[in-house]
Amino acid sequence: xxxxxxxxxxYLTAKSGSLSKAAKELYITQPSVSHSIKLLEDTLGLQxxxxxxxxxxxxxxxxxxxxxxxxxxxxxxxxEEKLSELRNFSSGEIKIGGSDSLCKHYLLxxxxxFHVQYPHVQINLVHGTTPEIVKHLKxxxxxxxxxxxxxxxxxxxxxxxxxxxxxFVTGPKYRExxxxxxxxxxxxAYPIILFSSNSSSRKFVTRLFSENGLLLEPEIELxxxxxxxxxxxxxxxxxxxxxxxxxxxxxxxxxxxxxxxATIPSTKIGIITLKNMPLSTAASAFxxxxxxxxx
Amino acid sequence: xxxxxxxxxxYLTAKSGSLSKAAKELYITQPSVSHSIKLLEDTLGLQxxxxxxxxxxxxxxxxxxxxxxxxxxxxxxxxEEKLSELRNFSSGEIKIGGSDSLCKHYLLxxxxxFHVQYPHVQINLVHGTTPEIVKHLKxxxxxxxxxxxxxxxxxxxxxxxxxxxxxFVTGPKYRExxxxxxxxxxxxAYPIILFSSNSSSRKFVTRLFSENGLLLEPEIELxxxxxxxxxxxxxxxxxxxxxxxxxxxxxxxxxxxxxxxATIPSTKIGIITLKNMPLSTAASAFxxxxxxxxx
DNA sequence: TACTCGTTATAGAAGGTGTCTATATGGTGA
DNA sequence: TCACCATATAGACACCTTCTATAACGAGTA
Numbered sequence: 001x002x003x004x005x006x007x008x009x010x011y012l013t014a015k016s017g018s019l020s021k022a023a024k025e026l027y028i029t030q031p032s033v034s035h036s037i038k039l040l041e042d043t044l045g046l047q048x049x050x051x052x053x054x055x056x057x058x059x060x061x062x063x064x065x066x067x068x069x070x071x072x073x074x075x076x077x078x079x080e081e082k083l084s085e086l087r088n089f090s091s092g093e094i095k096i097g098g099s100d101s102l103c104k105h106y107l108l109x110x111x112x113x114f115h116v117q118y119p120h121v122q123i124n125l126v127h128g129t130t131p132e133i134v135k136h137l138k139x140x141x142x143x144x145x146x147x148x149x150x151x152x153x154x155x156x157x158x159x160x161x162x163x164x165x166x167x168f169v170t171g172p173k174y175r176e177x178x179x180x181x182x183x184x185x186x187x188x189a190y191p192i193i194l195f196s197s198n199s200s201s202r203k204f205v206t207r208l209f210s211e212n213g214l215l216l217e218p219e220i221e222l223x224x225x226x227x228x229x230x231x232x233x234x235x236x237x238x239x240x241x242x243x244x245x246x247x248x249x250x251x252x253x254x255x256x257x258x259x260x261x262a263t264i265p266s267t268k269i270g271i272i273t274l275k276n277m278p279l280s281t282a283a284s285a286f287x288x289x290x291x292x293x294x295x
Numbered sequence: 296x297x298x299x300x301x302x303x304x305x306y307l308t309a310k311s312g313s314l315s316k317a318a319k320e321l322y323i324t325q326p327s328v329s330h331s332i333k334l335l336e337d338t339l340g341l342q343x344x345x346x347x348x349x350x351x352x353x354x355x356x357x358x359x360x361x362x363x364x365x366x367x368x369x370x371x372x373x374x375e376e377k378l379s380e381l382r383n384f385s386s387g388e389i390k391i392g393g394s395d396s397l398c399k400h401y402l403l404x405x406x407x408x409f410h411v412q413y414p415h416v417q418i419n420l421v422h423g424t425t426p427e428i429v430k431h432l433k434x435x436x437x438x439x440x441x442x443x444x445x446x447x448x449x450x451x452x453x454x455x456x457x458x459x460x461x462x463f464v465t466g467p468k469y470r471e472x473x474x475x476x477x478x479x480x481x482x483x484a485y486p487i488i489l490f491s492s493n494s495s496s497r498k499f500v501t502r503l504f505s506e507n508g509l510l511l512e513p514e515i516e517l518x519x520x521x522x523x524x525x526x527x528x529x530x531x532x533x534x535x536x537x538x539x540x541x542x543x544x545x546x547x548x549x550x551x552x553x554x555x556x557a558t559i560p561s562t563k564i565g566i567i568t569l570k571n572m573p574l575s576t577a578a579s580a581f582x583x584x585x586x587x588x589x590x
Numbered sequence: 591t592a593c594t595c596g597t598t599a600t601a602g603a604a605g606g607t608g609t610c611t612a613t614a615t616g617g618t619g620a
Numbered sequence: 621t622c623a624c625c626a627t628a629t630a631g632a633c634a635c636c637t638t639c640t641a642t643a644a645c646g647a648g649t650a
Contacts, residue, residue, distance in 0.1 A: 004299035005608095019627065022589040033611050034628060039608095044378055047573045053617035053626050058439075060388075068374030072367040076302065079363030082340055086356055093355075110586055143355075173321065278342045280355040314598065329598060348597050348646035352647050 002043050008046065009036040014066045018055035019047040082115035089118040092282035097126045097133040099200070101225035104162075105245035107146055107270060110289055121282045130200050137274055143283040146290075148200055154275070161269030163291055165216040166201065167243045168258035169250070172237035178256035185214050187258065190239030193228055205240045208264065229255070264276045301335040304328055306368045309361045313350035313423070384413040387577035392421045392428040392437040394495070396520030400540035401443055401456075402563060409581055414578045433571055439576040441585075443495055444565040456564030456585055461496065462555035463481050463536045468530035473551035479507050481555065486532030489522055492564035500535045503559065524550070530540065 013022040013033060017032045021028040027172040030203050037056075048062035057074065058066055083092040102136055111123055126133075126142055131146040134153060151158060170177055175191060188209075195215075219237055222228050232239035233254050249255035261293045271290050273279060279287060304389060308317040318325040332351075336343050343357035353361055379485050381384040385456035398420065406418055421428075421437055428440040431450060446453060465472055468484060479551045483504075489511075490497045504511040514532055517523050524541055544550035566585050568574060574582060 001303070002375065004303045004371065008296070012324045020625090028608085029610060029626075029628080031611085035608075038628085044375075045382055046378060046576060050572045051616095051627060052571050055571070055626065059573050060578075061378065064377055064381065065374050068370045068377065071371035072374070075363045075367035075370070076299065079360050079367070080297065082341075082363065083341060083356060083358055086359065087340055276347050277345045277352070278354050281341060283355075323637090324639060325598075326600080326640085330637080333599090346598055350597065426611090480619090 002040065004042040006036055006043070007069050007072065010040055010065070011069050013037060013049070013056060014058055014062065014069075016055075017057065020055075025101055043123065059245060072279070085120075085230065086281055089282055089285065090120045092118075092120070092279070092280065093122040093126040093288055094144065095142040096144045096146065096286075097128065097135050097136050098146040099130045099148065101242065101245060102146050102148070102269065103127045103135075105225065105242070110286070114286055114289055115214050118282070118285070129198055131196040137272060140274075140277075143273065143279060144287060145270075147270045147272060149268045149270040149273060151270050153272075156272045157275045158271075159271040160285065160290060161271055162244075163266050163268050164245075165243045165266045166204070166240060166264050168240055168260055169229075169232050169246055169255045170238045170258060171235045171255060172253070173234045174238065175256050177258040179259065181259050183261045184209055184214055186202070187238065187260065188214060188216070192216065193220040193222060193231050193239045194218035195225070195238050195240070196221055196223050197226060201240065203241075204267075209264070216271065239261045297335065297338050300337070300366065301331055302364050304331040304363050305335055305360070308332060308344070308351060309357065309364075310352055311350075312352065316350075321448065322497050325421070345515035347450050358448060358539060361547055373389065380415075381576055384577055384580065385415045387413075387415070387575065388417040388419060389479060389578045389581055390419040390421065390437040390574070391439045391581075392423065393441045394536065395401055395423045395441065396540060397441050397564065398422045399445070400520065400537070401459075405581070405584055409584055414451060414582070420502070424493055427545050428556065429567070432567060435569075435572075438568065439582060440567040442565045442567060443499075444563045446565050446567060448567075450570055451567045451571045454566040454568075454582065454586060457539075458541075458561050458563050460538045460561045461499070463533050463535055463555055464524075464550045465524050465533045465540055466528045466530045466550060467548070469533065470551050472533065472553040474554065476556040478556045479509055482533065482555065483509060483511070486524050486579050487511065488517060488532050488534045489513040490520070491516055491518050495539075496535065499562075503557070507557070 009022060009026065012025050013019055016022050016025065019033045019037065022031045022032045027032065037049060046061045046065075048065060049275055050059055078200050082091070096107065097113075107125070111125070115122070115123060124142075126136060127134070130147045130151065133142070133147055134151075134156070136140065136142045137145045137251075138155060142220040146161075148164075149158070149160065168177075168187065177187075177190070194205065198226075220231060222231065225241060225245065228239040228241055229249060230239070231287055233249065236257060243250070250257060258277070270286055273283075273287070278284075304317060304321065307320050308314055311320065313318050315325045315330045318328040320558045321328065326414060330393070332344060332456065337339065339360075341360075344351040345354055351371060366373055374490075377386070383392070391402065391406075402420070405422070409416070410418060419437075421431060423431070423448065425442045428442055429438070431437045432440045434451060441456075443459075444453070444455065463472075463482065465485070472482075472485070488501065501511050502511065515526060517526065520536060520540065523534040523536055524531070525537075531552060538545070541550055545552060564585075566582055568578075573579075
């Protein structure tokens with residue numbers, strides 16, 4: 001099989017009808033082009049050009065070759081354009097999987113600013129539970145997963161994002177819980193509002209109580225963090241949420257943090273990717289945003 | 296623009312999913328492939344493959360590149376196949392222009408044997424007068440022209456074929472002309488059958504007479520050599536034809552050569568091609584047949 | 591756990607090949 | 621006939637491709 005580079009020289013020579021012009025386009029000298037064309041002709045065993053005093057002209061066989069090589073050249077040009085777009089973020093796609101509430105409360109601002117910066121990069125957001133996200137990642141359905149740590153899987157590469165701290169919150173109705181220290185046991189006297197049972201934050205808080213010999217049974221079980229917040233505000237009881245995600249409500253007095261007499265371990269946002277699969281340019285740019293402390 | 300040869304390595308690597316396998320297909324070593332791929336990645340500024348312990352796998356960007364390069368590769372493969380066909384004469388086309396009677400009486404046997412030998416080479420036969428043939432040749436409508444010499448045109452390359460000798464023939468009715476020397480003047484007493492006035496053989500014979508101060512005026516003017524022969528046989532008069540093309544008739548006694556008291560210069564078949572345009576493989580094979588003394 | 595077998599990566603050396611400069615050759619048009 | 625534009629050729633040199641040898645690494649297996 002012929003050295004493909006010779007076809008590039010052939011194409012440009014045929015296109016311009018001149019060895020000298022082709023040489024200029026290739027930033028090499030005319031004798032070099034002459035040599036390449038001769039080499040190609042010798043290799044193929046066919047004369048491709050008729051040399052005239054005005055340049056060169058394709059022979060029958062040369063014209064046949066050209067009709068094919070032209071196509072090939074166009075595809076390669078297109079490929080290089082496309083890749084250049086991918087490098088410049090003037091095209092591309094990122095598929096992100098966000099677990100639970102992280103999608104809305106953590107990811108959304110990043111997505112917005114990234115989209116403003118690179119409007120041609122298509123963003124594809126999937127949400128689901130942590131195991132679902134991991135599964136999607138392993139199946140190649142998403143490029144990046146955003147989950148709560150800890151997460152342990154040796155197929156995954158973990159980058160740590162910001163630290164988050166869960167807490168119990170309640171509305172003005174049970175405001176007293178924010179004033180004095182409240183033990184876990186005492187808290188059980190209040191109506192508890194929790195996330196649905198398969199979530200990792202639910203498991204986390206359940207274990208927190210069970211480690212202290214207590215059984216946590218929610219009064220109300222909800223499917224979204226927004227509802228958890230809303231119900232707590234309205235006075236249905238005490239919700240377990242991420243403090244950073246209710247910062248506004250805590251500040252404007254619509255929610256109060258329960259002054260719990262226990263240490264709720266803080267956790268970190270985990271940015272997970274497949275260990276062996278390099279990130280696309282767009283995806284790694286996005287991950288860099290997530291990791292950069294500036295944002 | 297990237298060295299096209301790297302795309303060949305890329306394609307085979309992506310296709311086989313392995314640097315080592317690609318190396319085998321390319322008859323080079325694995326480190327060489329590794330180096331080429333890295334060079335390509337560096338040049339493009341993108342990672343194209345994820346390296347695993349089982350081989351390599353395309354990244355997102357690699358897959359994008361592959362979708363284009365695959366097309367390009369296929370076109371190049373097709374091109375090489377097609378050229379190989381042209382070399383083997385398992386495809387191709389020759390366009391031949393034959394002037395006057397040469398088509399049938401001279402060219403036909405060559406065409407037949409060539410067609411038997413290379414059945415996939417398409418033969419395209421055009422006939423016309425010598426000037427028409429020359430025009431077609433210069434316009435690229437035919438590859439080869441077959442005419443009578445002399446022909447002088449510095450854009451044309453002339454190869455000489457067999458020598459032919461014109462002569463006057465007649466049927467049994469005027470058989471006496473073949474017995475004793477007949478002068479040109481005396482011949483004019485007989486009805487003369489000639490080819491139409493724009494043909495080169497007509498001009499040739501007219502000049503032969505005028506050089507001897509005689510005016511040649513045909514009784515009958517015909518458009519084909521076959522008819523010239525037929526009319527002479529039947530007894531309409533004396534035809535001027537190429538001796539080689541009536542060899543059979545002279546042998547079986549249906550025609551007799553006039554024993555003319557003048558030297559009719561012999562001429563040669565001329566195989567003309569454009570000086571600057573190399574012949575296609577098929578065409579030059581055909582020319583070789585015409586030139587080979589064996590046939 | 592260690593060993594083997596497969597993969598890719600790396601380093602350094604050597605050869606080949608592409609490119610250069612200089613010059614020849616040849617046709618075209620003034 | 622000459623100048624100018626092409627391409628062709630020759631020989632030298634540098635770069636780049638390829639090689640060998642070896643490392644590193646992961647997966648499967650005893």
